Amino acid sequence: MVPLRKPFLRMFKTVMAYSLYIVPSQESTVVEGPGSVTKLPGLIGSQGIRKPLVITDPMLMKLRLLKSLFKAFDAAGMAYAVYDGVQPNPTIENIEEAYALYLKEGCDALVGFGGGSSMDTAKVVAGRVVKPKLTADRLGGYFKIMLPFPRRLPRIFAVPTTAGTGAETTSAAVVTDARKNVKYTVNDFLIHPHFIVLDPELTLGLPPFFTAITAMDALSHATEGYIGTAHCRFSDRYSEEAVKMLFGNIDRVYKKGKDIEARGRMLTASYYAGVVLNRALTGYVHPFAHKIGGLYHLPHGRVIGAVMPLVFEYYGASVQRRLARLADVIGVSGAGMDEAGRAAAFIGAVRGLNRSYGIDETIPELREEDFTEIAAAIHRECIPYPVPKIMDDGDIFAILRRLKGE
Ligand SMILES: [Fe+2]
Structure with missing residues (x-):
């Protein structure tokens, strides 16, 4: 690593972290509770919208998960169109196809129904509507939609069907450029x-x-924002509540999937964690997961589970006080434990979840010859992130070796 790289990076990250204080607040109207999806037509109608485009994936269509929504649309006499071609990692083609359908059907709002992929597709299609000359591949980066002046996008309705991505409340969308095999x-x-x-x-x-x-x-999402340097009192409240709810309910939903009360809490926790992600950003765990997941086609959360304890251990003393507080929040602090002990107890609790739910803490697919490429991608993605401690190649390689099981 170039000798002055770390101080410059730290300076840049500090500026980024402080700039988050002047970000305009992004309020959403939240409707929650069992059966709340049937309230969507009324909500849409109240906005003077005539015909929304529902964006979803083929699997959810096959599982007929949208049945109650379609029934509610029909009951309300509301016209709608459906794009159901979203792939697990939405591609530029998905966005362009959905945008073309939006125009063809004369739609005036978007409903992202599904995991992060469907919601992200809906968000970018909404951006495409006000930037008709910029195809999805040209919207990557920062503020290509709002600059040179903000416009009113079609209203975006997000309906998550998993409790995890937080995409319903973030101002970012991940798109895959299938031709170049990269995500942006x-x-x-x-x-x-x-x-x-x-x-x-x-x-x-x-x-x-x-x-x-x-x-x-x-x-x-809840913890990386909490231990990063961009956290604030607002994000801390959401982090602590999300962490408490996730630890308090994960076992119930894992063992009894139909536990509607616990499922509701997990969904709320995931939304709170998304609020943290949006305000306090992320750290090294996500760049590791993005690159490794993309390279070996592994599910995002599976890689996150393996990487999280190792990155937290690497941060060491720089995050001890914060992790110790989270240990208190979930009740794993023992009497007389010092800060280091409580931080270790929190990391131990994360490892406990991996163990209990069959999440492998190694990634056997990792190949030594990919390490340099992985490290370069992690450095690149991490430039704006408010990480508590900056890694060099050696730090990243050490974590990759542990992930490989060495
Ligand atoms: Fe994530």
Whole structure:
């Protein structure tokens, strides 16, 4: 690493962290509770919208998860169109196809229904509507939609069907450029969803392992923001509440998927964690997960679960006080434990979740010859993130070796 790189990076990250204080607040209207998805037509109608485009994926269509929504649309006499081609990592083609359908059907609002992929597609399509000359591949980066002057996007309604991504409340969307085999992010305040529907009934059918790995994703959003340098009193409240709810309910939903009360709490916790992600950003766990997940086609939350304890251990003393506080929040602090002991207890509790729910803490797919490429991607993605401690290649390689099981 270039000798002055770390001080410059630290300076840049500090400026970024302080600039978050002047970010305009992004309020969404939240509707929650079992069956709340049926309130969507009324909500949409109240905004003077005539015909929304529902964006979802083929699996959810096959599982007929949208049945109650379609029934509610029909009962309300509301016209709608459906784009159901979203892939697990939405591609530029997905966005362009959905945008073309939006125009063809004469739609005037977007409903992202599904995991992060469907919600992210809806957000970028909304951006495309006000930037008709910029195809999705040209919207990557920061503020390409709001600059040179902000415009009113079609209203975006987000309906998550997993408790994990937090995409319903973030101002970013991840898009895959399938031709180049890379992912990029569209970051813009204007794509923050305007309405959020948190209906736990939609998450009842999630299989146990998928429930666990999506919860690990939410846990990482709540904790990475908490231990990063951009946290504030506002984000701390959301972090602590999310961490408490996730630890308090994960076992119930893992063992009894139909527990609607616990499913509801997990959905709320995931939303709170998304608020943290949006305000206090993330740390090294996500860049590791993005690159490793993309390279070896592994689910995001599965990699997050493996990476999180190792990155937290690497941060060491720099995050001890914060992790110790989280240990208090979830009640794993023993009497007489010092800060280091309590921080270790929190990391131990995260490892305990991995163990209990079958999340492998190694990633056997990792290949030594990919380490340099992985490290470069992690450095690149992490430039604006308010991390508590800056890694060099050696630090990243050491974590990759442990992940490999060495
Ligand atoms: Fe995530």
